Amino acid sequence: MSKIRVYEYAKKQNVTSKEVIDLLKTMNIEVKNHMATLEGEAITKLDASYNKGNSTAPKQETKSVKPENKSQNRPQNSGQNQGAKAAQGSTPNRGSQNQGAQGNRGGQNQGGQGSRGRNSNQRGINQGGNRGGKNRNQKSKTPFQPAPVKQKELPEKITFVESLTVAELAKKLHREPSELVKKLFMLGTMATVNQELDKDGIELICADYGVEVEEEILIDSTDLETYFDEEQNEADQIERPSVVTIMGHVDHGKTTLLDSIRKTKVTEGEAGGITQHIGAYQVEVNDKKITFLDTPGHAAFTTMRARGAKVTDITILVVAADDGVMPQTVEAINHAKAAEVPIIIAVNKMDKPSANPDRVMQELTEHGLVPEAWGGDTIFVPVSALNGEGIDNLLEMILLVGEVEEYKANPKRRALGTVIEAELDKGRGSVATLLVQDGTLNVGDPIVVGYTFGRVRAMVNDLGRRVKSAGPSTPVEITGLNDVPQAGDRFVVFEDEKTARSIGETRAQQALQAQRGEKTRVSLDNLFEQMKQGEMKDLNVIVKGDVQGSVEAVAASLLKISVEGVNIKIIHTAVGAITESDVTLAAASNAIVIGFNVRPDANAKRAADAEQVDVRLHRIIYKVIEEIESAMEGLLDPEFEEKVIGQAEVRQTFKVSKVGTIAGSYVIEGKITRDSGVRLLRDGVVVFEGDLDTLKRFKDDAKEVAKGYECGITVKGFNDVKEGDIFEAFIMQEIKR
């Protein structure tokens, strides 16, 4: 051999390339990678090293393998060397590595744990390759071995979203589901293959296997709310202006107060600025800004809150000193409290002779708003919105609350916030006032706003001036959206227009689908509701049947149904299976589909699920009529779902002639009742499902047998019960519509 590549040489010696490279290093022969060519001296040295054993390569002690006995030594060596990468064919590094972590894995520990012992018995010696040293020794002593069924290596780490069934987890761990079922059993949990395991369950199993687990939190990129929750670096957070909403009872002076704040403060230093109404404005007080949402009344506040958008930092509750607490005052208090927003009380109309601020304080105290003067922590500011008295004081109090609450934002991130107002302007198209809540919004930014998207074409501030960028808490009016968003919609800026477009379009589609689904679909389950609400005058029906005669009969009977307030309209009848086009027609005309002795084909089924079309399958005409009549009268029979009530383990079996096999069982979970259905599980696999025949305690029939008791069970039409099988008892439970 004159020339050979590192990986070829490694293969020849049945070691990893890395091992060869490392060994060469100790010989001061540098090679770049596994593709490097070896020749002459290098090969001779390597050969000498591998043939002699470890003498030339002390560092490689645990890895070097004499060619003649490598098959025996390799696994052990790699087992000791935990850093070894499991790159080699069947060499079960992973299994070996895990020996330390979990006593029940390795062959050396086989005797130690019941579950393992049982498992290896059942699996015989097939797993030799995956087990520890003793197993391998056995293997070498046993001359004739069945071809080893190799169990795949355990993964180092698995990930999951929300939950996994036992079967899914088994797949991820490269193990048989039954093995997991057993493991769970040993850990004290009875589970079937299809049982969902929550995070704890998954972690328990994986810890047992020594496999790392990570829960993946699925982030829906189309859900704008997730961008609001993104964690920000504390260092990037700087103070931002407070966002203030003014609320109060009718005529207590909200508009006048907003106007007077704007007049006194906006024009200062902004001479010539044409104030325009964009739904919000900013004022400057002591070199600090305050943002006011300029939409009086609760509407803005509540609609936005109803849509989940938290915009307001501070609420100013205006109470006229001559009128006191009124119904809408209380309403406003409750809204602010629910939103956990600090309240400042502006006791207005103090200029009026009839003003009685003490009464206002007294009344508000009854609603939990106690003035500081009386030992509480609510700030009361007497003002006159009409003549401007007390306004400065009010603004200072807002700054004070803002300082205490420390409202912060990161002007460096891509902007996000909420729509304050939006409309379609004849000349400019879609115009939206946005409140930037975090980050900085720039002209040209690709943006998604609610279900709309676009690029920020032009941006105008509250003074009607064009601006190029807007930082946190700044209200701006923008153009450039493909459609008109709604007040309370969230907006998020994206890195590029393509992303913004795709997210915007997806959101629009989702919204459309949701809307369609909500409004139009009729089903027998909601028929009565829709009738009651006067939304249904015609019940559209499509009838499909096996033969023309039955289709006609069903249709004729349906037309005879008379329930006040609704007509049955048969929009389509045909012979044959329910097809996708039947479902499409039903979806388009808000109809239900009745199948008489026919069923939907696969496509129709899929379409019906997607479009939420109610498909009812029947074999008896009067049942069809009964069901529809009941639905119309709101008397539809309840639906049932299965509920597992208990489990019993088969401890012994007795064959009795004429009776069959009696399973002497022990209830390990819940209870078994005489009238329950049963499922027989063997190694986690359902081998039979049916009804209980007899349930006995000793010689007597029992109605139910609870956890911790023994019982004798026979099942109808099934005798192949074995020791170790598990009976799962279930009942059908009514679910509320």
Ligand SMILES: Nc1nc2c(ncn2[C@@H]2O[C@H](COP(=O)(O)OP(=O)(O)OP(=O)(O)O)[C@@H](O)[C@H]2O)c(=O)[nH]1
């Ligand atoms: N004397 C006096 N009158 C005031 C003061 N503030 C407001 N008003 C008057 O009270 C009336 C109602 O004021 P608005 O500002 O329209 O009250 P509002 O709360 O916005 O009313 P709605 O928009 O109807 O809910 C107007 O006639 C104002 O001129 C004040 O401080 N003093």
